[in-house]
Amino acid sequence: MSDTPDSAVRTYIDTHREEFLGDLTEWLRVPSVSAQPEHAADLRRSADWLAAKLGATGFPVTEVWETAGAPAVFAEWPSGDASAPTVLVYGHHDVQPAAREDGWHTEPFEPTLSEDGRRLYARGAADDKGQVFFHTLGLRAHLAATGRTAPAVNLKLLVEGEEESGSPHFRELVEERAARLAADVVIVSDTGMWSEATPTVCTGMRGVADCEIDLYGPDQDIHSGSFGGAVPNPATVAARLVAALHDEDERVTVPGFYDGITELTPAERELIAELPFDEAEWLRTAKSHGTLGEAGYSTLERVWARPTAELNGIGGGYQGPGGKTIIPRHAHLKISFRLVSGQDPHVIEAAVKDWVAERIPAGIRHEIVFGAPTRPCLTPLDHPALQSVTRSMARAFGTKVRYTREGGSGPAADLQDVLDVPVLFLGVSVPSDGWHSPNEKAEVELLLKGAEAAAHLWDDLSAHWTV
Missing domain, CATH: 3.30.70.360 (Alpha-Beta Plaits)
Incomplete structure (x- = not known):
C-alpha cells in the first residue's frame, strides 16, 4: 500500500530532522540582536543567511530588503496556477539581547540540545527563528508528498529584522512594497499554543x-x-x-x-471556557497574588478580548x-x-x-x-482560511484543535491594515519556551509538528479557498 499524504509528509519530516536541526542551529549562532547597534553586522549576516537558505529550499525569488534600520528578507514562489490563492507568511529574524550572566545555563548563541534531544536551547529558538525556519521543512515535505514542483499556493515570505525593537520601520516597508506583498491571506508564525497537550490556533491580537x-x-x-x-x-x-x-x-x-x-459571542466564550485554565498557576506565572479586571469577564476574556x-x-x-x-x-x-x-x-x-x-x-x-500605535486584528471563527489552519494543525497533532487569542500586540496588524487581508496565526511555541527570558528553548517535536501543519496547509488552502 502506498503512503497516505499525511504519512508521506510525516516520513519526509522524520527523515530530514537532523538536517533541519543542523541548519537551524547554524542560524541561531548568529546574534541578530536588533536592540543593540553593535549587532548591526550580525543582522545583515542573519538576513543574508536566510535568503540563501530560502534559495536553496527552492524559492526562485529571494531578496534582502533594506530599511532605515535592519534588513528584511522577502521570498516568493508562484504556484503556476492563476486561480490559486496567494499566501504571505510573516516572521522575524531578529532576537532579544542575551548574555550568559543573565542566568543562562548555556551560551545563548551556542545552540544546545538537551540530553534527551527534546529541547533546543538558544536565543531565538522559539522567538522566532525556529518558527520561521520550520516553513522550509514543511514546504519541502509538501512538495515531496504531493509530487509537485511548486507549492499549491502562490507562496511569499516576509521576515523582518526589527520586531524585537518595536518594528519602527515595518509599516513604511509594507507600504512601500505593498504591490510585491499583495496576498489573499497572511499567515503569522510568531505565536504559540496553549500547551503541548492542547494544540491551539490564535485568532487575534490586541x-x-x-x-x-x-x-x-x-x-x-x-x-x-x-x-x-x-x-x-x-x-x-x-x-x-x-x-x-x-x-x-x-x-x-x-x-x-x-x-x-467586537464583542465576544456566546460561542467564543464557551470555547474559551473549555480551555484547561488553572488560575492559581496563571497567577504564579504572573508573579501576582490576585486577579482584578473588568466586571463580568473571566481572566482569559479580559487579557484576550477586552x-x-x-x-x-x-x-x-x-x-x-x-x-x-x-x-x-x-x-x-x-x-x-x-x-x-x-x-x-x-x-x-x-x-x-x-x-x-x-x-x-x-x-x-x-x-x-x-507613540506609534499598533492596530488590533481578529479573524472570525468561521473564516474559511482559519478553518484550513485548524484542519492542518489537527492533521499534524492528531487531536482536536482549540482557539485562543493573544493579549499582546504585534506588527501583523500593519499587514492586515495595509494589504486589506485577513491575518491568521500558525505557531507551535508553548509557554515554557521562555520568550525574552534566560534559557529560551524550543520543543523539537513541536517545531516538527509545525512543519507538518505547514505542509498540509498549502494543499488545504488551495482546495478550500473562497473569496
Whole structure:
C-alpha cells in the first residue's frame, strides 16, 4: 500500500530532522540582536543567511530588503496556477539581547540540545527563528508528498529584522512594497499554543496605543508650607488623573472608549471556557497574588478580548530618603491602552487627549505625546482560511484543535491594515519556551509538528479557498 499524504509528509519530516536541526542551529549562532547597534553586522549576516537558505529550499525569488534600520528578507514562489490563492507568511529574524550572566545555563548563541534531544536551547529558538525556519521543512515535505514542483499556493515570505525593537520601520516597508506583498491571506508564525497537550490556533491580537503625559506647575520646586493649599500641585493632578481612569467596575472612563468594539459571542466564550485554565498557576506565572479586571469577564476574556488602560509609570517630586516638603514643578505619567477589534488607535488617542485636557486645572500646563500605535486584528471563527489552519494543525497533532487569542500586540496588524487581508496565526511555541527570558528553548517535536501543519496547509488552502 502506498503512503497516505499525511504519512508521506510525516516520513519526509522524520527523515530530514537532523538536517533541519543542523541548519537551524547554524542560524541561531548568529546574534541578530536588533536592540543593540553593535549587532548591526550580525543582522545583515542573519538576513543574508536566510535568503540563501530560502534559495536553496527552492524559492526562485529571494531578496534582502533594506530599511532605515535592519534588513528584511522577502521570498516568493508562484504556484503556476492563476486561480490559486496567494499566501504571505510573516516572521522575524531578529532576537532579544542575551548574555550568559543573565542566568543562562548555556551560551545563548551556542545552540544546545538537551540530553534527551527534546529541547533546543538558544536565543531565538522559539522567538522566532525556529518558527520561521520550520516553513522550509514543511514546504519541502509538501512538495515531496504531493509530487509537485511548486507549492499549491502562490507562496511569499516576509521576515523582518526589527520586531524585537518595536518594528519602527515595518509599516513604511509594507507600504512601500505593498504591490510585491499583495496576498489573499497572511499567515503569522510568531505565536504559540496553549500547551503541548492542547494544540491551539490564535485568532487575534490586541492593538496598543501608549502615551506619556507631562504636567507642569510652578517654575521650580517650591516650599509646601509657604505655598501649599494655594497653588495647584502637578503630582496631585497626576494622581487624580490615574484615579479617574477606571470606574468601580474597572471599566475605562474615557468617553467613547468602548464604542464599536467586537464583542465576544456566546460561542467564543464557551470555547474559551473549555480551555484547561488553572488560575492559581496563571497567577504564579504572573508573579501576582490576585486577579482584578473588568466586571463580568473571566481572566482569559479580559487579557484576550477586552480593551484595557494600564498605568506603566508615575513620577514627580522628591523621591529620596527622608522628607522634603515641596510642591514639585513637574509630574510624569506613562499609560498604555490595549485595544481590541473595532477600536481605532487614532480615535482612542483623540478621546484620551480630550479626557485629559478636561481634567487639568488652571495653573497646570500639560503635554501628552503618543507613540506609534499598533492596530488590533481578529479573524472570525468561521473564516474559511482559519478553518484550513485548524484542519492542518489537527492533521499534524492528531487531536482536536482549540482557539485562543493573544493579549499582546504585534506588527501583523500593519499587514492586515495595509494589504486589506485577513491575518491568521500558525505557531507551535508553548509557554515554557521562555520568550525574552534566560534559557529560551524550543520543543523539537513541536517545531516538527509545525512543519507538518505547514505542509498540509498549502494543499488545504488551495482546495478550500473562497473569496
